[in-house]
Amino acid sequence: MTPFGITAPGRILFGRGEAVKAPDLIRAFGERGLLIHGANPARAAWLVKALGSQVLALSCTGEPTLADLEAALTAARVHRPAWVAALGGGAALDFGKALAALIPAPDGPMEHLEVVGKGLPLKASPLPFIAIPTTAGTGAEVTKNAVIGLPELGRKVSLRDDRMVARLAIVDPALTDGCSKAVTLASGLDAVTQVIEPYVSVKATPFTDALARPAIGLGMAALMQLMQGEDGQARDRMAWVSLCGGLALANAGLGAVHGFAGVIGGMTGAAHGAICGALLGPVLQANRAAASGGTRDRLDEVCAVLAGTLGSSAAEAPSALQAWAWAEGLPGLAALGVTEDQHTAIVAAARDASSMKGNPVPLPDATLHEVLERA
Numbered sequence: 001m002t003p004f005g006i007t008a009p010g011r012i013l014f015g016r017g018e019a020v021k022a023p024d025l026i027r028a029f030g031e032r033g034l035l036i037h038g039a040n041p042a043r044a045a046w047l048v049k050a051l052g053s054q055v056l057a058l059s060c061t062g063e064p065t066l067a068d069l070e071a072a073l074t075a076a077r078v079h080r081p082a083w084v085a086a087l088g089g090g091a092a093l094d095f096g097k098a099l100a101a102l103i104p105a106p107d108g109p110m111e112h113l114e115v116v117g118k119g120l121p122l123k124a125s126p127l128p129f130i131a132i133p134t135t136a137g138t139g140a141e142v143t144k145n146a147v148i149g150l151p152e153l154g155r156k157v158s159l160r161d162d163r164m165v166a167r168l169a170i171v172d173p174a175l176t177d178g179c180s181k182a183v184t185l186a187s188g189l190d191a192v193t194q195v196i197e198p199y200v201s202v203k204a205t206p207f208t209d210a211l212a213r214p215a216i217g218l219g220m221a222a223l224m225q226l227m228q229g230e231d232g233q234a235r236d237r238m239a240w241v242s243l244c245g246g247l248a249l250a251n252a253g254l255g256a257v258h259g260f261a262g263v264i265g266g267m268t269g270a271a272h273g274a275i276c277g278a279l280l281g282p283v284l285q286a287n288r289a290a291a292s293g294g295t296r297d298r299l300d301e302v303c304a305v306l307a308g309t310l311g312s313s314a315a316e317a318p319s320a321l322q323a324w325a326w327a328e329g330l331p332g333l334a335a336l337g338v339t340e341d342q343h344t345a346i347v348a349a350a351r352d353a354s355s356m357k358g359n360p361v362p363l364p365d366a367t368l369h370e371v372l373e374r375a
Contacts, residue, residue: 004205007250009131009142009166014243016236019172022085022132023050029128029167030082034103036060036096038088043134047087056081060092063156063265063272065149069098069109076103085130089187090138090272093131098146100129101164109148114354115157116150122161131166134175136238137187137273139194139246141169147262147272155266158354165250173239177232185328188223188238189277194245195219196280198252200287200298201358208252211244216302219245220309227328253358256283256350256371263349268337277330281322282374288318290361299360322374333375343372 013021026033032054037044039061048057056079058072076084076099084103086096102109104124110117131141140146145160179187198204199212219241225234260283261275288299303317312320326332338346347368350356363371 001206004207005251006207007144007162007165008247009169011167012142012169012171012243014171014240016172016174016232018170019132019175022047022130022170025168025170026051026083026085026130029130032079032081033083033085034058034076034079034081034096034099036084036086036088036092036099038092038134044087047085047132060086060088060095063091063147063149063269064095064098065151066109066113068095069102069148072099073102073109081127083128083130085132087132087134089133089135090140093133093138093140094146094148096131097129097140097164097166098148098159101126101146101159101161103127109159112159112161113148113157114160115352116153116155117157122163126161126163128167129164130168130170132170132172132175133239133242135179135183135187136173136176136235136242137190139191139242139244139249141166141171142243142246143250149266149269151266151269153266155349156262169243171239171243173232173236176235176239178230181227182329184226184238185223185325185330186271186273186277187242188219188226188273189280189325189330190273191238191242191245192216192219192223193257193276193280194249194254195241196284196302197255197257197358198245198248200295200302200360201252201255202360203252203358205252208248212248212252215241215244217305217309220306224309224324254355255359256287256356256363256368259350259353259356259359260346260368260371262353262355263346264333264336264338267342267346270336274331274336275333277325278333278336278375279371281318281325282371284321285318285374286363286367286371287360290363290367295360333372338372343369346372
């Protein structure tokens with residue numbers, strides 16, 4: 001067996017009602033802190049009140065940009081927090097994770113951002129980071145990177161360091177109850193993608209297989225149930241699948257879906273989960289057609305699992321998945337702002353994306369163009 005390591009938070013709490021423990025557990029890191037929340041401060045009011053007056057609360061109104069990060073760093077360093085907590089969706093968690101990493105850093109963000117910056121390791125240990133997700137999709141509560149947008153360059157890139165993983169992650173599925181159908185669909189497809197891509201990744205390990213493989217069918221079935229109506233047990237299962245995906249991708253990487261998604265998100269500003277959902281079926285189809293041997297066996301296995309929930313044959317599962325997502329209201333890439341004349345630039349940029357390195361088979365440019373056309 002090939003040696004492998006495991007990167008994960010120091011402590012994970014999972015289950016309905018676990019969020020009530022957050023104030024006491026967070027205060028154990030110190031009284032003075034920084035809390036990042038989503039666009040609606042009312043959803044975080046309970047935690048702000050419980051944490052007390054020495055906590056600075058900042059809003060994350062969308063996927064964070066470099067300008068947002070630099071402005072928040074200025075405010076946060078004046079406040080001198082002992083810890084950073086984030087309550088919200090993947091964007092808020094990434095924003096908090098980046099701030100925890102950079103508040104102690106002697107250099108600016110560009111020293112450490114990948115692709116557009118120098119990509120250098122952090123020179124100082126991050127502040128303790130506590131993650132409390134309110135959506136089930138990105139798994140950002142347990143990953144070791146934070147995605148930052150540079151809209152003027154049309155890119156999204158990562159700040160990445162093993163030490164950025166949360167000290168504490170509290171996954172309370174009750175916080176996801178009542179999410180809109182559109183958010184549930186997009187984030188849920190992201191969660192399903194993030195248990196499929198690590199399972200077929202060239203970097204897969206027995207640890208990531210144990211997390212990802214059982215979660216594929218579980219996540220797809222739960223998501224289909226939630227499209228029919230609110231269901232607490234399905235919310236619980238989606239939160240678990242999202243957590244498994246985050247742990248799996250932090251240790252096995254991703255693939256072409258996410259290789260494309262970072263580029264397209266930077267160009268269009270479209271929601272990450274919707275982009276991943278649009279790409280998942282076409283990428284699965286392309287990978288399966290190009291693969292052989294044990295890699296093809298894994299892809300066939302994934303398609304068979306999806307077929308079991310979608311009511312299709314395994315061979316038709318990628319197209320059946322895409323048709324189902326469209327029927328539930330997921331937009332295609334064109335509706336998300338991708339134009340045909342952008343395809344060549346997207347393919348060129350995606351080829352060099354870090355996520356593409358985990359794809360189970362190398363895909364030639366012609367195939368990558370076909371994926372974009374199908375999506």
